[in-house]
Amino acid sequence: MSRIGFLGLGIMGKAMALNLVKAGFDVTVWNRDSHKCDELVEQGARVAATPKAVAQVCDITFAMVADPQAALAICQGENGVAAGIAEGRGYVDMSTVDDTTSLEIANAITHAGGRFLEAPVSGTKKPAEDGTLVILAAGDESLYQQAKPAFDVMGKMAPYLGAIGQGANMKLVVNMIMGGMLNIFSEGMALGQKSGLDGQAILDVLAAGAMANPMFTIKGKMCLEDNYATSFPLKHMQKDLRLAVALGDKLDQPLPTAAATNEAFKQAKKAGYADEDIAAVHKINR
Structure with a gap:
């Protein structure tokens, strides 16, 4: 061995x-x-x-x-x-x-x-x-x-x-998609709750349909409990988004959604949530 x-x-x-x-x-x-x-x-x-x-x-x-x-x-x-x-x-x-x-x-x-x-x-x-x-x-x-x-x-x-380079590129693609999903998820949770919907009801509906996935279940619970114990530091996700956007620039590939997501995570970092879990991006959306 x-x-x-x-x-x-x-x-x-x-x-x-x-x-x-x-x-x-x-x-x-x-x-x-x-x-x-x-x-x-x-x-x-x-x-x-x-x-x-x-x-x-x-x-x-x-x-x-x-x-x-x-x-x-x-x-x-x-x-x-x-x-x-x-x-x-x-x-x-x-x-x-x-x-x-x-x-x-x-x-x-x-x-x-x-x-x-x-x-x-x-x-x-x-x-x-x-x-x-x-x-x-x-x-x-x-x-x-x-x-x-x-x-x-x-x-x-x-x-x-x-x-x-292909391993690095695959990881950036995966994390870029993850970051984008999490950001729009937290925006949707914030919109739903401000309109009077129950947060758990939103999670239950998502879990029953085509958008069901473990990340929404796990990170949704963190958002509802306002507990962002770190599994994946927010600052590292922002780093990955930055690198993905830079790769897009190098390849002349437009990434408007990824760029907007990167800005959201930068805002969350600036607000003091860098060392909390990536789900803490919800704090700037709620």
């Missing part, structure tokens, strides 16, 4: 790494705040001082960090993954970044002799905990095959999408 490294133990990464440890993988972890490694160590993981040190001892190193800047930071520099990766070893970045950032990371890893796979995930805290994420892999196909047993622990589906 491959020796596994895992970088980044936030809301998603911690749950994903724990599942790998519990499945019996030999896991070495690193996090910028080292205290977040403690629970993993208690479960049997090892800890290393730098991303470089993880890559030096692991066959495959996975990463799950917040944004393109963080993804580049843990790859580059004297203590980065590229400085520690050896010939033939693999690096799998599961962060949500744009295709340009993914290509930059891929070039750094392959120049150092390693193999690279991008594998952003569709899913939030609960699917990460349950091992039911959808993993969107692209890049080195031999590394995909080697990483597949770990993907099968972390997710319920892990399609291979082809060349570097």
Whole structure:
């Protein structure tokens, strides 16, 4: 069984790494705040001082960090993954970044002799905990095959999408649609309740028809209870929307609805809801 490294133990990464440890993988972890490694160590993981040190001892190193800047930071520099990766070893970045950032990371890893796979995930805290994420892999196909047993622990589906950039693009498309759905949903909930309709009745009607989906059920409950405990931070959704709109600009693809949704999430960030769940966009609509 491959020796596994895992970088980044936030809301998603911690749950994903724990599942790998519990499945019996030999896991070495690193996090910028080292205290977040403690629970993993208690479960049997090892800890290393730098991303470089993880890559030096692991066959495959996975990463799950917040944004393109963080993804580049843990790859580059004297203590980065590229400085520690050896010939033939693999690096799998599961962060949500744009295709340009993914290509930059891929070039750094392959120049150092390693193999690279991008594998952003569709899913939030609960699917990460349950091992039911959808993993969107692209890049080195031999590394995909080697990483597949770990993907099968972390997710319920892990399609291979082809060349570097396609995983990143798929994730941006998925999250762009999710953000748009959530924004119009929260506007509809606000309109209905202001017109005198019962909030739960709105959810019940939606659940009975063609628009029924788990997100409306889960996020609708959060809106009704005014409880936005974070599963997917709102600031990260706004980042993904920004990247999707930028991709549209690059490809000359109009995205008027996505652009308007991005503005709504920017407004919610400015209002102080950045670290709350994405459902907190409802606070600017109600």
